Amino acid sequence: LAKTTQPISMDSYEGQEVNITCSHNNIATNDYITWYQQFPSQGPRFIIQGYKTKVTNEVASLFIPADRKSSTLSLPRVSLSDTAVYYCLVGDAYHSGGGADGLTFGKGTHLIIQP
Amino acid sequence: AAGVIQSPRHLIKEKRETATLKCYPISRHDTVYWYQQGPGQDPQFLISFYEKMQSDKGSIPDRFSAQQFSDYHSELNMxxxxxGDSALYFCASSLVGRPQETQYFGPGTRLLVL
Known part of the structure; x- marks a missing residue:
């Protein structure tokens, strides 16, 4: 599994756009990039997943450059409730023959949003 | 639709005792995963099951075992x-085969070992 590196912590203010960048220099051809969000004492929650270029959903955008060695999670107009830990994961979404691999969570980014 | 259900939500045990955690996946999901998250730590993958067979194995201690039943629910026996087993234990489920398979996590079981 490709190793990921992301900032330990970030802080911003309500209404701002927040960009969290993740480095994954040894990403493999079959690997997807997935971001999860975790609030204290709750299970991680899927935010967004992409393979290349740009992906956007109702929560966030994910920007992936052509070399795929990094990715940036963009949260538009954050609020206090966006304070959480954000994990960048890289891996094959599933393996042949059925079943799927467990997720490997690295050190996430502690995002703190202030009023 | 109902999410992943875990029971119990809280559990207190003493050293050398046994514990059983249960997980009920989202309807029609065929894969279940177990994770352990210690205080201040990141989630660690333990084990997963696909169609009642072990699919992947992580850092699960030999003292732990798990299985998936015919109704796709799973139990983690400890x-x-x-x-050091005091932690949050999360179960997640997914439907394998979708082009972009994602895991949906339950609320967790908080285990305290005294």
Missing amino acids: SSLEL
Whole structure:
């Protein structure tokens, strides 16, 4: 599994756009990039997943450059409730023959949003 | 639709006791995963099951075992509990085969070993 590196912590203010960048220099051809969000004492929650270029959903955008060695999670107009830990994961979404691999969570980014 | 259900939500045990955690996946999901998250730590993958067969194995201690039943629910059995087993245990489920398979996590079981 490709190793990921992301900032330990970030802080911003309500209404701002927040960009969290993740480095994954040894990403493999079959690997997807997935971001999860975790609030204290709750299970991680899927935010967004992409393979290349740009992906956007109702929560966030994910920007992936052509070399795929990094990715940036963009949260538009954050609020206090966006304070959480954000994990960048890289891996094959599933393996042949059925079943799927467990997720490997690295050190996430502690995002703190202030009023 | 209902999410992943875990029971119990809280559990207190003493050292050397046993514990059983249960997980009920989202309807029609065929894969279940177990994770352990210690205080201040990141989630660690333990084990997963696809169609009632073990699919992947992570850092699950030999004292732990798990299985998936015909109705796709799963149980994590923990024996000879140690103080270090105190953690949040999350179950997640997914439907394998979708082009972009994602895992949906339950609320967790908080285990305290005294």
